[in-house]
Amino acid sequence: MRKASAAQRPAADGVATAAVPKMELRGLSKTFTTRNGTIEALAPCDLVIRKGEFVTVVGPSGCGKSTLMMIAAGLEAPTTGEVFVDGAPAGAAGPRRSVVFQKFALFPSETVAQNIEFGLRVAGIAKQEREARLQEQLAMMHLEQFRHAYPHELSGGMQQRVAIARALIVRPEILLMDEPFGALDAQTRSVLQEEVSRLRRVMDYTVLFITHSVEEAVYLGDRVIVMSRRPGRIKREIVVPKDAVWRGGEIESANDHADFNAARREVWELVREEIVRQ
Amino acid sequence: MNSAASHGPRRVAPALLYGTLTLAALLCAWMLATSALGLVDARVLPSPAGVLARAATLIATPFSGATLAGHALASLHRWIIGVACAIAIGIPVGVLLAWLPPVRAAVAPLFELLRFIPPFAWVPIAVLWFGASTTTQALVVFIAAFPACVINAQLGVSQVDPILPRAAKALGAGSLATLLRVVMPVAAPSAFTGVRIAVSNGWMALVGAELIVGKQGLGFLISQGQNNDSVATIFVGIIAIGVLGALIDVVLQRAQARMLPWTPPVAEGL
Numbered sequence: 001m002r003k004a005s006a007a008q009r010p011a012a013d014g015v016a017t018a019a020v021p022k023m024e025l026r027g028l029s030k031t032f033t034t035r036n037g038t039i040e041a042l043a044p045c046d047l048v049i050r051k052g053e054f055v056t057v058v059g060p061s062g063c064g065k066s067t068l069m070m071i072a073a074g075l076e077a078p079t080t081g082e083v084f085v086d087g088a089p090a091g092a093a094g095p096r097r098s099v100v101f102q103k104f105a106l107f108p109s110e111t112v113a114q115n116i117e118f119g120l121r122v123a124g125i126a127k128q129e130r131e132a133r134l135q136e137q138l139a140m141m142h143l144e145q146f147r148h149a150y151p152h153e154l155s156g157g158m159q160q161r162v163a164i165a166r167a168l169i170v171r172p173e174i175l176l177m178d179e180p181f182g183a184l185d186a187q188t189r190s191v192l193q194e195e196v197s198r199l200r201r202v203m204d205y206t207v208l209f210i211t212h213s214v215e216e217a218v219y220l221g222d223r224v225i226v227m228s229r230r231p232g233r234i235k236r237e238i239v240v241p242k243d244a245v246w247r248g249g250e251i252e253s254a255n256d257h258a259d260f261n262a263a264r265r266e267v268w269e270l271v272r273e274e275i276v277r278q
Numbered sequence: 279m280n281s282a283a284s285h286g287p288r289r290v291a292p293a294l295l296y297g298t299l300t301l302a303a304l305l306c307a308w309m310l311a312t313s314a315l316g317l318v319d320a321r322v323l324p325s326p327a328g329v330l331a332r333a334a335t336l337i338a339t340p341f342s343g344a345t346l347a348g349h350a351l352a353s354l355h356r357w358i359i360g361v362a363c364a365i366a367i368g369i370p371v372g373v374l375l376a377w378l379p380p381v382r383a384a385v386a387p388l389f390e391l392l393r394f395i396p397p398f399a400w401v402p403i404a405v406l407w408f409g410a411s412t413t414t415q416a417l418v419v420f421i422a423a424f425p426a427c428v429i430n431a432q433l434g435v436s437q438v439d440p441i442l443p444r445a446a447k448a449l450g451a452g453s454l455a456t457l458l459r460v461v462m463p464v465a466a467p468s469a470f471t472g473v474r475i476a477v478s479n480g481w482m483a484l485v486g487a488e489l490i491v492g493k494q495g496l497g498f499l500i501s502q503g504q505n506n507d508s509v510a511t512i513f514v515g516i517i518a519i520g521v522l523g524a525l526i527d528v529v530l531q532r533a534q535a536r537m538l539p540w541t542p543p544v545a546e547g548l
Contacts (some may be wrong), residue, residue: 013328046408073448074448075444075447075448091446093444093447093448094447094448094450095448095450098448098449099444099445099448099450101441101444101445102439103439105439105441105442105444105445106445107442107445107446107459107460107463107464108463108464108540109460109463109464109466109538109540110463118446118449118451118459119450119451121459122446122450122451122452122455122459123450150539150540152540165447166449168449170449170470229382
């Protein structure tokens, strides 16, 4: 059962599950037109995400991984292809697929509590339930004493906690995270990585997580998608064993496990090829 | 943070002190030139005491139809009507210009043309249409105040980080909710700056218009001072205009600090 190293297989391999996937990205590509001609940001990409799966996407900067996520969120239109949720076209952006952005994207004129509640307010949810769900999020993200603070009064790490709480309070079916810890200092990042790993164990979300950190991709992901450099396409998928020993532990101690290091090295070699190949 | 906070008050104190010193020096020079040394004839430049005495008279007894307070209230009345209309119409127009590109494309050329016509150029036509009435004065104020409201509201909305409406959309907010709850509050400081500019533009245009037409107001008071060869009256009028304008701006700044508590101090200059 337990494998010594992470299994590897080419991306073209289909996923052999009978159930309808939670999310499916089918033939997504994106071409931008600029003054200097057209730029192909994303080559046609196919990706299937099962319910409860934590998929991380890693690739060199500028490979179109953020574009992929914006399209998955419904915030950008693909040039070709379509996004499906539960087998049906996903339609416009909305709280079924909530998003955590690299730059937090908190509403500066609203307090922490107002920011977190935002999705519930626009959905017209009654005050009593809003308050109950807000309390739950504040407690889970350790934000109780910042309830009345404005975003600019908080550190980057605290701001991103607010953004995560704001995305979770709407009870999304899929959580999309676009390099959420990319703008944080190393220590804050480690703590939040562990927090997300812990939340994940508690809540069993379906997550699409974009990152440029190989270590983060392997530590958090059930499956690591490696993307090529621009125009981005899915180069390889690495499946991380479900029972990997570093799960739920500290990211620092993950480095003590040979399996973790092997998987990390494998992913890093794949990313490195893309950076070197100019 | 801490050191910056403790430096704050210490920096304000000298600024206030220097400002007061400048005014005091000016007053001294004025006194020396007039009452103390008598370098300038009182009919050319009255002494501070002379202006003060004239102010007391104008406050107590009507001159050209009203007391000083009466003229000031007449000016404020027209100014408030003009500025209120400029804000009520200008800010929504500016927001729509930034939020809806087709509206911008349709209106921008006309607006660009109109905003280079000075407010006073409209006085003759306003007089022909509305006579020497409050409407005429208020219209001139409106024309002077309107562009600043539009331009700054538009600027504020177009400078909102596009990631914020995206985040709102991803949380299920529609276009109107995004505009009202996310975009407008973020654009508010810029719009408020526009209001402050509009208020002072309107004030200056009003006094100018009152010099040309009207039977009351501070501008009219000045022109009557000229007709009566009373330099002291002119000075009282000028000082009243300056002081009232500065007071209005102070009130607005206070209002801004109260209405927009979240505005980070550093972001205001942007």
